[in-house]
Amino acid sequence: MSSPLSEGPRPTDALGTPLLTRRQRMLLAFASLLVTLTLWWLASASGWVDKILLPSPRDVVAALQSSIADGSLLKNVIASLRRVLEGFAVAFVVAVPLGIAMGVSRIVYGLADPLLELLRPIPPIAVIPLAILWFGIDELSKVFIIAYGAFFPILVNTLAGFREVDRVQVRAAQALGANRMHVFRDVVLRSAFPFMIVGARLGMSMAFIVLVAAELIASSAGLGFMISDARYNFRTDQIFLGMACIGALGFALNALLLRVERSLLKWKTS
Secondary structure, three states: OOOHHHHOOOOEOOOOOEOOOHHHHHHHHHHHHHHHHHHHHHHHHOOOOOOOOOOOHHHHHHHHHHHHHHOHHHHHHHHHHHHHHHHHHHHHHHHHHHHHHHHHOHHHHHHHHHHHHHHOOOOHHHHHHHHHHHHOOOHHHHHHHHHHHHHHHHHHHHHHHHHOOOHHHHHHHHHOOOOHHHHHHHHHHHHHHHHHHHHHHHHHHHHHHHHHHHOOOOOOOOHHHHHHHHHHOOOHHHHHHHHHHHHHHHHHHHHHHHHHHHHHOOOOOO
């Protein structure tokens, strides 16, 4: 049997506090979910809140079962997931190269930064009328709005990654004979890559935030459409189901991005 000393020191955060183990994190997550569901059930079962305003967990599960049985849930999930992935892909493909160009070229940064800073405060919802005029009410307008919302978090974090590059590492690589291309590839880009992943995670979250607004544009399928349609019919159980599905999809895609980060950044210590 191995002794505690053979396991090595326990990882700590920046303040020296020991990090939670995987088992501890899972137990805390389970406890948090259990407490939330219990309070929710008590609030609905005791009559503290009207069931029209707060359906019970059993009502939401019943709505889940009926939506699965008639095939509407799968249809809505697939439609929303496709739009989110398409919009996120467009934003990522445009934002990352532009962020890299702005990070390495002062001319590109000087040309693009004023325009981007003017556009960044404009919320995606304000772009909906323009998207309808440009692209109509088909899928392209919805993808455009989602891409617009996801674009700026990815771009800003990519730029932040280039600004946080350690100059000591750059000078050390140059002292060892690395040319400009090697410094960019092996030092600058690797240092900025974790920031790109963070930007991608924030962009994915923003894509889901914009999704509901984007699906209000003459949609006949999608989780946002399901929530909007349930609102008009006072089906709060369907509203909760749509919100839960959006949360589950966002959680799964965020976990996928974290796995990609761990796979590509094996050289980076915690």
